[in-house]
Amino acid sequence: MARHQTDRPHAAVRGPAPVIVAVAAIAGTATIPFTTATAAQAAQAARAGTGTATYDCAIFSTHFDYEPTITVTAPADAAVGDQVPFEAEFTPMPNKAPLPVDKWTTTGQISLSGAATGEAGMSAPEKTGPVAPGTPITIGKLTGRFTAGNAGDVRLAPGKLVVSAVASGATAAITCALKGSAPTLATVKVAGATGPAATVTPSSIQQGAAITIGGTGWQSGNVSLSLCDANGAACKDGDLTDAAASADATGMLTGHATIADQAGIGARTLKVTQGAVSKDVALTVTEKSTPPTGGCAGKPADRCGEQKVSVTVNAGALTMSRQPGEVTLTPVTLDGTARTATGDLKQVQVVDARGGTSGWSLTGTITDFASSSGLKIPAGNLSWTPKCAAAAGSSVVTTGSAGPLDTTTASALCGAADGTGAVVGGSFTADAGLNLKVPPVTGAGQYAAVLTLTLS
Incomplete structure (x- = not known):
């Protein structure tokens, strides 16, 4: 302009x-208090909790409040070994950019406690504008999955939220961190394993490396394998090579596959399918490491190491x-x-x-x-x-x-x-x-x- x-x-x-x-640039941090789901909601097939939230967001060093209503939804029941889907829906975020926001993507985390702990990632498809200055930015629904590893109640609470926005060619991340603790907004009751189960070793693997598939409770015969996104969708045939798996007469599953060099990195899902039965197993694909160069070329790995150094340059x-x-x-x-x-x-x-x-x-x-x-x-x-x-x-x-x-x-x-x-x-x-x-x-x-x- x-x-x-x-x-x-x-x-x-x-x-x-x-x-x-x-030139507009956007960045932020955030914090939240919530209310929990009602008893009537908990009795539904999909358990959901809706509550208000307070985020402390910052555009670089400038802070502003974001007070969304958040609904977390997940299945009422699951079995050990299941990949359990969930979604979190956020009301719009205030727009503090002085220029129109052209497009943005939102990712985040759900905090797990109880029979499962840690953080489960979630994401939403890219949204496009332009969004005029002062007009709220739509966040909408984020979806994700977590692995039900043990029997018992798994409690879900909102966690970190990140919006990556582009305004007039400048890209910046709005990072929203939870202030204090967030109450549980959904609970999944995980029962002992029923039906077939599947495992992947290792759970974190480089591009170009091989994985081993195991499991129990399958019908005798061949089993197909495919690599999908973190939510078990968008499976790509070319992301796996040399893939083969089968179950013996006792239902024991064995198999192997190689992660393709061009497979997307990050949180992924291995889908194991036999007829109408399908099991999702979470794994993480990391970038393929390059052979040692420079001072480490030709030297033993335990005597010489390299580290990748990166930097973010903001507009x-x-x-x-x-x-x-x-x-x-x-x-x-x-x-x-x-x-x-x-x-x-x-x-x-x-x-x-x-x-x-x-x-x-x-x-x-x-x-x-x-x-x-x-x-x-x-x-x-x-x-x-x-x-x-x-x-x-x-x-x-x-x-x-x-x-x-x-x-x-x-x-x-x-x-x-x-x-x-x-x-x-x-x-x-x-x-x-x-x-x-x-x-x-x-x-x-x-x-x-x-x-x-x-x-x-």
């Missing part, structure tokens, strides 16, 4: 006032500022000939910290020079000679052409072209020499004009 700066000079051509262009803003004060041109004395008044634009600094490939332009227009008596010197009598420079490490800056200014048609002062597959940005300075032609027939007095610079 364009940003403008103007000044109304008196007795001279005056420079622009500072303007800052803000900044496109901003413009200038030196304080006004531009005063040199005075002239009428002598019956055209005279010239000269001066220099107050230096302008442009900072492009967006971290993207979009360029920018800084242009100017000017009004006619007017005196207190109503006399004028045309705007086109003022010409400028732009001077632009890029700070060390910045991308290339382009200097505008020398020439007259206009009241409506913008003249280029400085700019940077879009990057062709490359990031552009950095810090830049813009100056210009000013030259005003004073006609021989000009009324005596002080003249002033307004020079407007626009950054876009």
